[in-house]
Amino acid sequence: MTVQDVLSQFNEIFIDVLDDEDIKLNLETTADDVEEWDSLSHIQLIVAIENKYDIRFTASEMESYRNVGEMCNGILNKLAAKV
Amino acid sequence: MTTVKDNKEILSEANNSLLNHILKTIKEKNPRHGKKITKNLENIGDEYYKKSAEFFNKYALFVKGEGKDVDYGVDCYLKMIGIMMYEQVDFFRTGEYSCKSFEEANKAVYSNPEVMESYMHGLLLSQFLWNHHYKVLEFFIEQINSVKGQVNKYLEIGGGHGLYLSEAMEILGTNDIDYHCVDISAGSLEVAKKFVDNPKVSYRQYNIFDYDEAEKYDFITMGEVLEHVEDPVALLEKLGSLLKPDGMTFITTPTNSPAIDHIYLFRNAPEIIEVIHKAGFEIVKDFKIYSEDVSEKRAEKLKVPMMYAALIKKK
Numbered sequence A: 001m002t003v004q005d006v007l008s009q010f011n012e013i014f015i016d017v018l019d020d021e022d023i024k025l026n027l028e029t030t031a032d033d034v035e036e037w038d039s040l041s042h043i044q045l046i047v048a049i050e051n052k053y054d055i056r057f058t059a060s061e062m063e064s065y066r067n068v069g070e071m072c073n074g075i076l077n078k079l080a081a082k083v
Numbered sequence B: 001m002t003t004v005k006d007n008k009e010i011l012s013e014a015n016n017s018l019l020n021h022i023l024k025t026i027k028e029k030n031p032r033h034g035k036k037i038t039k040n041l042e043n044i045g046d047e048y049y050k051k052s053a054e055f056f057n058k059y060a061l062f063v064k065g066e067g068k069d070v071d072y073g074v075d076c077y078l079k080m081i082g083i084m085m086y087e088q089v090d091f092f093r094t095g096e097y098s099c100k101s102f103e104e105a106n107k108a109v110y111s112n113p114e115v116m117e118s119y120m121h122g123l124l125l126s127q128f129l130w131n132h133h134y135k136v137l138e139f140f141i142e143q144i145n146s147v148k149g150q151v152n153k154y155l156e157i158g159g160g161h162g163l164y165l166s167e168a169m170e171i172l173g174t175n176d177i178d179y180h181c182v183d184i185s186a187g188s189l190e191v192a193k194k195f196v197d198n199p200k201v202s203y204r205q206y207n208i209f210d211y212d213e214a215e216k217y218d219f220i221t222m223g224e225v226l227e228h229v230e231d232p233v234a235l236l237e238k239l240g241s242l243l244k245p246d247g248m249t250f251i252t253t254p255t256n257s258p259a260i261d262h263i264y265l266f267r268n269a270p271e272i273i274e275v276i277h278k279a280g281f282e283i284v285k286d287f288k289i290y291s292e293d294v295s296e297k298r299a300e301k302l303k304v305p306m307m308y309a310a311l312i313k314k315k
């Protein structure tokens, strides 16, 4: 799986959780760019991502991600560590 | 020429400086959270600015008396938000509250004065930083106004930070009314005593299940305690036993709202209403508000916390 694959899967998760069909993520997207992305929906996004990839984030990981690219890479690292 | 400012202007300026300072600090230290509460405070109405100005000024004086400043409160608030975030993650993962028993909550939270003091400062500020907390306070004020003149004996259970008590005393007055405040936590009682700052109140440290009083009460307020016990029906029955036959009670409790000391999970308002009825009460008036400005359908899907408040009386 590439970063681009994860990015497009993320886009679907964001659309579903944030209920906004118009969301178009790129690797630099931050919470400032997406109106509905705040502290509560951040946790909902994180847990939706955890369930999709069957992984768990640590608390400090959840807080550290500053943009979508960092989250995508975080996932890829976790998936790589699993195999 | 000197300009004469009216009261409201002065208040709103004072308010702007403190409220803006607090919101700015929160945004710096926790941007996603700052974004959320600022968004939720939009369109809250003019009355909020007047009322919150009075509150933040009172709060600043209170902490000054402790040799601290408003930033201490903001730190407490952010600490509470951090802990709540972990609980929130756990709740979305498991669908349950992590704390399973009263004993656990008592040991980790209520009986620890430092934890409790910080928690109550955080919770106190949330009353004016969270749209839904503020709206519930407004609803409370409306209900207290409706019983003005009918109350001689007033009890608050789990008064915590003391804001509700202080509002009630302002409306009902202090002449010939006995005010009692029962809380299990010494830390809470300390904060309430200093925030309310009125010698007319008798503060009593009890687990409410062990508390009794020969002469019953006309009015009982119990904000956000129902979710802290294992058996909410038993708690309301206890409350009923402390109430005069025609007495009134004001309660609040949240749904889907994980916290270190929340035990009983209400998933929706009908579950709360069922508990109220089971304990022998009827609802005079109630009010619901979600913590986020979303449709009911989305709120249910995403388990957005809701506050439920009601004025109830015995059937």
Ligand SMILES: C[S@@+](CC[C@H](N)C(=O)[O-])C[C@H]1O[C@@H](n2cnc3c(N)ncnc32)[C@H](O)[C@@H]1O
Pocket (backbone or CB within 6 Å): B110, B123, B157, B158, B159, B160, B161, B162, B164, B182, B183, B184, B185, B188, B206, B207, B208, B209, B222, B223, B224, B225, B228, B229, B252
């Ligand atoms: C979340 S705070 C609520 C504070 C305030 N009433 C409000 O609505 O914001 C809960 C308070 O209830 C107290 N409490 C919890 N269980 C209790 C019990 N069994 N008996 C008496 N007080 C209790 C806690 O110590 C705490 O001060």
